[in-house]
Structures are given as structure tokens and as C-alpha cells.
Amino acid sequence: MKDVFKTKKLLALVGLVILSGCSKKQLEADYLIINGQVYTAEQPHSEALDIAVCGSKICGVFLQGESNVIAEQTIDATNMIVSPGFIDPHTHTLEELLSNDKNNNLNYLTQGVTTVVNGNDGEGPVDIAGTASKLQKNKIGTNVALLIGHGSVREQVMGRAQQHASAEQLNEMQKLVAKGMQEGALGLSSGLYYVPGSYANTEEIVSLAKVVAEYQGIYDTHMRDESTFNIGFLNAIKESIEIAEQAQVHLHLAHIKALGVDVWGQSEQAIELIEQAQQKGVSISADQYPWLASGTKLHSAIMPKWVMADSREAFIGRLNDAMLADRLHAEITENIRRRGGPESLLITAFQDANLVGKTLKEVAQASKQSVVDTAIALVKKGDVRVASFNMSQQDVNAFMQQPWVVTSSDGTNGHPRKYASFPQKYQEYVVNKQLLTTSEFITQSSRKTAAYLGIKDRGVLREGYAADIIIWDANNFQANADFSQWNKLSTGVKYTLVNGHLVIDKYKYLNELQGVFVAR
Template sequence: MKILNYLSIKLCIAIVGVVFLMFLMLACKKEIHADILIVNGTVYNGIDTIPTNNVIGIKDDKIIYIGKSDSLHIVANKIIDASGLILAPGFIDPHTHADNDLVSLEDSHNKSFLFQGVTTVVIGNDGSSLYPTSSISSTLNSQGIGTNVVMLVGHGTIRKEVLGLSDKKATDTDIAKMKSLIQEEMDAGAFGMSTGLFYAPGSYSNTNEIVELARTVAKNNGIYDTHLRDEGSFSVGLVSAIEEVIDIGRQANLPVHISHIKCLGVDVWHQSDSIIRLIENAQKNGIDITANQYPYEASATGLQAAVVPRWAESGGKDSLYFRYNNINFKAAILNETRQNIIRRGGPQKLLIVAYEDENVIGKNLLEISESLNMSPEEAVFELLKLGYVKVASFNMNPDDINNFMKQPWVVTGSDGGSGHPRKYGSFARKYSKYVVNDKLIDLSFFINNSSYKTAQIFKIPKRGLLKEGYFADLILFDPKAFKDKASYTSPFEFSEGLIYSIINGQIIIDDGKYTEKRAGRVIKK
């Protein structure tokens, strides 16, 4: 009996000890108060290759905790159970044409990018930017925007301010004026300068002009972003255009970034190996050079920019038609236009995706020329009379696309503009086609080169990485359902499978539905 009493006392003491120890452990747990707590997700942080199952706590606009929950007592206003979902940094799109959407009260939600998982967009690409940066920034911040915005100053925009649309060499005085305007834009928060050397008026500039302007950008720790002078065989050739951007980076001593890298047209198909070697040799020699790419075989641009000779455009549309209607110029204009159409694979490869006359949309240039009973090159000028014509140009080879996509210095971009499915589908398509179906790249590579790598290239502070103290821009998507829906014939379909999007700590997409919040900010350099 005494033995039983003794054992009972010992048992009671043990139980009391365990309870006391548990109480002590709970009392010693650090308490964290969060607005949002995300649990049970497969977490890719934007830089590592192996995921974790860490919980993430968000307070106000920042990530305040990443780690295990067993050593913490976390009090949260909202808990998101991310079971079965991929949790990643919000994607950063380095090349968009969202400029006009963002300044529109009706379209500033930027939903076409949001549903792809994009939380930050770069605007002002291809040498064309909203101007001036100071007033545009104020407008965007005051009216509200759906995504964060990084602004570039467009070289073509600045050149037009000083020289108009004329095909002339810039004098030292002209360059000094342009440098002054670029400095003003950098002071207002621009992250760098973009060029569209394939387009007028950027095409009228020489390398020396670009180098001088880029030196001003370099003094401000900015980036040089470029649509190459030639992506095919239209003028100087693809290799020479790559060599030019490398030379600009070397002379101006700044990072250079190639927009939508590609081998455009049958004349340059299968040159990706040569281009990659050229770029990697430049990197070995100290040139900070990177690129972005969209995952489609068709490019998109204005029909005029695609096939009309640049010399004929000098001075604008009135000057173009003055020359076209002049017997001394018309034959030459039509001949060069015909050759440019051939370089893009022929008139059957040019699909009209945006135009004033909706009956023309969805037809290719060959079909239109036949209906008008005229040559394809003549049909070009007939179409341009009514206004802007946008075309999807099917002129890339899958081998080159795959080759560029595997490079660690190539990040995801959309070049997203109306009429091409890339505006609504680029990031989701890259995941569904190249990660899931083709298995060309793995999931961590896709995420890292869609988020933190891009933030590093553009020097965007505290974005693109899941890290304590960084801004809470993050997404959760269903790995079995995340895919693009937009096509060339139905380009305005939102991507599917994005379950949550959080921007600056606010839930923008909740259980797959847009919350109507516009929590984006203009990020300044």
C-alpha cells in the first residue's frame, strides 16, 4: 500500500512537472502579431533551388517573419492555408507596354498582368515613355494602380523633344539638351534609359549619341535597356546589333539589358548559339549584360514599324505618304517593303491583331491583299491610311526560343501590349508549357528568373525575394491549374490558377477573385 501511495505521489509530481514545463515553454515563446499568416505552402523564396514549408507572417506592407511556427506564438488577423499551393515572390515583368493602361482610371488595375502573377511592371520600354516622369508618377500614385511600377525614360521620347521625328544626326548641342532632359527624368525616379533602335526616331541615332546619353544614366547608377537596332537581317544584322549593345555597355560603363531577345526571321534562325557565346564572352570581359524573353513564336509590333523602310518614315505619317505618292520614291518604298515582308516569312505570316476596322482583325496580310486585289506591299499602305495596324509576326524558331530560355541571364518578360496573347499569358504560359509540359526548365529556375533575378538586374530594392524586411509582394498558385488561356485569335483571356496575390501587404487576388484593390506603388530609383 505504501509502495502504491509512493508511486502515485511520484506520478503526480511528474504530471505537474510536465504541465509546468509546457506552461514555461508557452510563456517563453516569442509572440508575433501579423496581419496575414500563410501556412502549409510549398515555399520558393526567389533565390534558392529547394523549397521549404516555412510559414510567412506579414504586417503592414512588409514580411516580418519567415520560418517555423513551433518556437513562436503568432497572432494573425487572417490565416491563409496554402496546402497544395506554390508560394513565391510576385513576378517582376521587365518589359511591358502597360503605360497607357496605368494612366487610365478604367484600366489601371492592370489585371492582365495580375492574373499571371505579376506584382511589378516596368514601363517606358522600346525608347518610348510617358513624359515627364515627375507628373506621371504623381498621377499614378494619386489615382491608384493595380501593380507596382518601375519607370524608364525613353530615348525616342527625349529625342523627339529635341529633334522631332526628322532623320538627322544629333549635334553636340542636341546631345547636351538630351542629356539634361534625361538627368531630369533620373532625378524624378527613373531607373534607367530604354532605346528602340529598330524604330523611328531611335533608328536615326548613331552609337555615339547613345553612348553619350548612357553615360548620364551611368552617373545615376541606372540601367540601359534596349530593343536592338536589328533582331534579324533588316539593317545591320542581329550579330552587329548585339555587338553594338555590348560596346555601349563598355564605353558608358553601365549594365545593359536586351529586351525580348530572339532570332527574328528565317535569315537568322539557329544563330542563338553564336549570340549566347558572344554575350557570355562579353560577361567574362566584365560587361554586365542580361536579357529578357517572352515564350511565344510570334512577335508583335506595328505593321508600319515591321515592314516600312525607315528613311520613308522620316518626318512622320504625312511625310511618308508624300513620298509614297511621289513617282520618284514609290517604287523604292514598295520594293523595300516587299523585302521586309519576305524577311518576316511572307504576307501569310503577318496576322492583324489590332485595327480600326474590326473586320480585318484575325486576317493575315496575304488574305487582305487578295481581297483588295493588290500586292501585299500595296495593301500595307492601304491599311495604314486608316490608322495604326498591329500585327503578330510568326517568325521565330522553337530551337532558338528554347536555347535562350535555358540561359541563367535570361529572365521572363511579356512585352505585353494589346492584341498579342503575351499581355495576358506570358508568365503562366512559360510555367505550363516549359516547366510542366516540355520540362525544359525546372520550377525554381522559372520562379527565380521571374522574380529576384529581375529585381537584381534593375536594382529594385527589397522586391522579388521572400525575406524578412522585404516588401510583401507574393503570390500563391495552383501547380496543377496555373496556365495561360489567351491565344492569337482570343488574346484577352485572363490566365488561370492564380489563387492569391498580395501586393505591399494587401490581398489583391483572394481565392482566385480580384478584390478591386489598387495597392501598387510607383517605385523610384
């Protein structure tokens, strides 16, 4: 009798289990990602989860094996990491995104980057709506967000004049910034090291940053000095903090670094200044690329700012002015010294391809001219891109480990950072040096970046968020570009979804342009 009762009870329990299983709502999805090592960017470790994608959104996150999903395509991520697509807060990719090349931004997709920011260094477009419309019509390989550039706004209002803005000019600039924010810009970028941004005083930037703050935007800055070119590295940090305090705006420090022998070791003091400000309530973040060399144009690296005022004709005229020769030579010599000497300046892109891959010192020796005369002659011929080997490993490591520093590329032609920054950071600082965990790397490349920049619904694997998802092989996620061949694609990303569309399938790019404009 007892056995019969036990049998009836067992059958009843089985029936309950079956009924509860049947009561689970069945989800119809486009994709179901199973068996992966999932980093949602919200936990400090991986989880055993399955991810469902419906249209452009993540529509379900389940414990592995517990989903009730009928998917058009199941992606098996066994032995793979599943994470949010990376967000690069500092790129120079508008030219590629506006091109007709179906591969546009493939160099970022193969790094795991699904969203890029443009308009950095004060060079952002003034017409945010017009730029966004062109991008959408053209179709783009990654998502893109835009910053409105202080330098561009200033140049539109007052040209490249080496003077402070009048009240009328400032009012006009404020209107342009407000318009850009209304059209979806993340915030204002400045390039206070570059012309014409370098001609602005602190008060001008504060007044424009206040406009941005009204729209809950950010202030992103290439600081006035990262070395000893003018006010000094630490003073430039202080100026940036002052702007943020007065404007009550979030401060984002672009490609944070201690540039040049004069300021090596100052990362410790810089970090202290930033953390003291944070403790007082100033909201501050920064980004960093994982290389010891920066990249810029030769004239920006070594020419005094006063020489570059007004037009290019005026610039060349000053270079040819015999009355200015002694002053020019002295200041250029000092700027080259700050960057570690002519042997530390590697030509990476120039109209004369024979000079690419040579240092300024080597070119000078071959031409039998002085280093300064060689540099002036090159600049007169056109834009010369250089890699400037000017950072110490100690400072790079120190900034890398700060919880408020995120991953970026600042990608430019001639420098491997454009093709390889994210895998370079993973291989060098997670795998080799073990300064970061895999989780920290992913969080610094996705969730934190989105949060600092004010990008909503991206950077996390969560139901309702945009389905920007990468599935990558941790053992083979690596940078292939270097300074001898800067434009080799990275490897290791097996699948990529951008807004729910598969754009990389089993390591193969599908020629799909599925990016969108991401407004604040």
C-alpha cells in the same frame, strides 16, 4: 527513489519547454500564410514555411508550425505554391494604369505579376516625376517602375529628324536623362530599331548611358536589329555590348530573339558573344516572352526607316510619291520576306474589325491587290497591329535556358502575351517541355528580375521586403488567351497580396488598387 528523481527531472524539462514557449515573442500580423509549398526565390527548392505580413511588409518567415503569430486573417495555402509576386520588366501598360478602370492591370495580376516596368523601347516618358505623380493619384492595380525613353528625349529635343545630334542637342538630352534619373527612373531605354531612335549613332547612346551609369541605373535596349534589317542581329548585340562597355553600365537586352528566317540558329552565336562579354566583366541580362510570334505595328515591321522620318504627313507623302514607288516596293518586299512572308503577318488590331484575324496574304488576295500595295493601303488608313510569326523553337529554347534571361510579356493589344505570358512559360517550358524547374521559373520571374533592374526590397520572400505575394495552383496555372482570342484572363492564382493588401481572394478580384510607384 530513482522513479521519484526521474519524475522530478521530467517535470523540470516540461517546465523549461513551457517557459521557452512562453518566452517567444508573440507577433501581431495582418496575415499569416500557412501550409504552402513556399519558394522564397532564394533557394533552388521549395520550403515548408509560414509567412507573416504586417502592413505593407513581410514581418516574419518561420518554419511551418513554429511561428507565434496572432493574425487578423490566416490564409491556408495547402496544396498551393507561395512565391514572390512576379516582376515584368517589359510592358506597355501606362494607358491602362492611367485609366479610370478599376480592373487596370487585372490581366497582369491574374498572371501573378505584381510589378510592371513601363517606358521600354525608347518610348518612356521624359517627365518621370509627373508621370509617377499621376499614377499615384489615379491609384493603380500593380506596382510600376519607369524607364526614361531615349526616343522620347530625342524627339523632345530634335523632333523626328533623320540626323545625328549636335553637341548642343546632346547636352540638352543628357540634362533630361539626368533629371529623369534623379526623379526615380530605373534607367534609360532605347528603341534603336524604331524611329526616331534608329537615327541615333552609337556615340549618342553611349553619352546618355554614361549619365545613367552615374546614378547606378541600367541601359535597356530594343536593339538596332534582331534580324537582317540593317546591321544584322549579331552586330546589334556587339553594338549593345560596346555601349555597355564604354558607359560602364548594366546592359539589359529587351525581348531577346532571332527574328526571321535569315537569322534562325544564330542564338548560339549570340549567347557566346554575351557570355564572352560577361567573362570580361560586362554586366548583361535579357528578358524573353514565351511565344514564337512577336507583335508590332505593320509600318514598324515592314516600312523602311527613311520613309518614316519627320511627321506623319511627310511619311504619307513619301508613300504617295510615284518617284519613290520602285524603291519602296523593293524594300517592303524584302522586309516582308525577312519576316517569313505575308502569310506570317497576322492582323491583330485595326480600325476595320473585319480584317482582324486575317493574314496580310489573305487581305491582299481578297482585295485583288499585290501584297505590297495592300500593306501600303492599310498603313495609310491608320495603325495596324500585327503578330509576326518569325521565331524558331530552337532559338526560343536556347535563350529560355540561360541563367541571365528573365520572363517578360512585352504585352500589346492583339497579342496573347499581354494576358498570358507567365502562365504560358510555366505550362510550356516547365510542365510540358521541362526545360526549366519550377524554382528556376519563379526565380527568373521575380528575384533575378529585381536584381538586374535595380529594384530593391521586392522579388524575394524575406523579412523586411514588400509583401507582394502570390499563392497559386500549379496544376491549374494556365494561359487561356491565344491568337484567336488574345484578351482572355489567365487562371490559377488563388490569392494575391500587393504591398500587404489582399487584391485577389480565392480567385476573385476585389477591385482593390494597391500598387505604388517603385523608384530606383
